[in-house]
Amino acid sequence: MQPGTPARVQPSEAIRNAVTLAPMTQDHLDAVMAIEQAAYSHPWTRGNFRDSLNPLFDAQGLWLEGELLGYFLAMRGFEEMHLLNITVAPARQGQGWGHMMLDALSLMSRHEGAQWLWLEVRQSNQRALQVYERYGFRQVSIRKDYYPADRQQREHAVVMSLKL
Numbered sequence: 001m002q003p004g005t006p007a008r009v010q011p012s013e014a015i016r017n018a019v020t021l022a023p024m025t026q027d028h029l030d031a032v033m034a035i036e037q038a039a040y041s042h043p044w045t046r047g048n049f050r051d052s053l054n055p056l057f058d059a060q061g062l063w064l065e066g067e068l069l070g071y072f073l074a075m076r077g078f079e080e081m082h083l084l085n086i087t088v089a090p091a092r093q094g095q096g097w098g099h100m101m102l103d104a105l106s107l108m109s110r111h112e113g114a115q116w117l118w119l120e121v122r123q124s125n126q127r128a129l130q131v132y133e134r135y136g137f138r139q140v141s142i143r144k145d146y147y148p149a150d151r152q153q154r155e156h157a158v159v160m161s162l163k164l
Contacts, residue, residue: 072105122158142158
């Protein structure tokens with residue numbers, strides 16, 4: 001570990017067992033928006049989340065004793081699932097919660113008959129790219145100028161897939 005790098009605290013088995021994954025509802029949007037705005041320079045809007053709360057999407061929150069640890073939203077397709085947003089609260093990152101949500105999404109996707117899981121991630125988001133690669137996702141292509149960036153610029157997206 002580099003000097004000055006904060007140590008990552010892994011939750012105990014008891015804490016991991018106390019975590020629940022629950023469908024996201026309108027009542028959760030304040031907590032979701034607080035995390036989204038803290039985590040991203042270009043966050044989704046409340047309207048984006050509200051529009052995703054319908055049967056075409058799987059929207060799930062990861063909860064521990066009333067605290068939202070993170071969430072994901074995925075859209076169903078024919079024999080595939082497309083991960084649109086997965087976010088862990090900044091104070092809870094590096095503790096395995098993102099991996100736990102990917103596990104849940106993979107299981108849910110298989111249960112619904114999906115054979116592939118797809119996502120896009122900012123090319124500059126090296127931390128997320130490493131998480132996805134460790135999980136087994138492979139880079140498929142680049143979408144040029146996909147994401148908004150600072151000062152009216154655009155950023156490329158890395159398209160990744162995982163065979164389920």
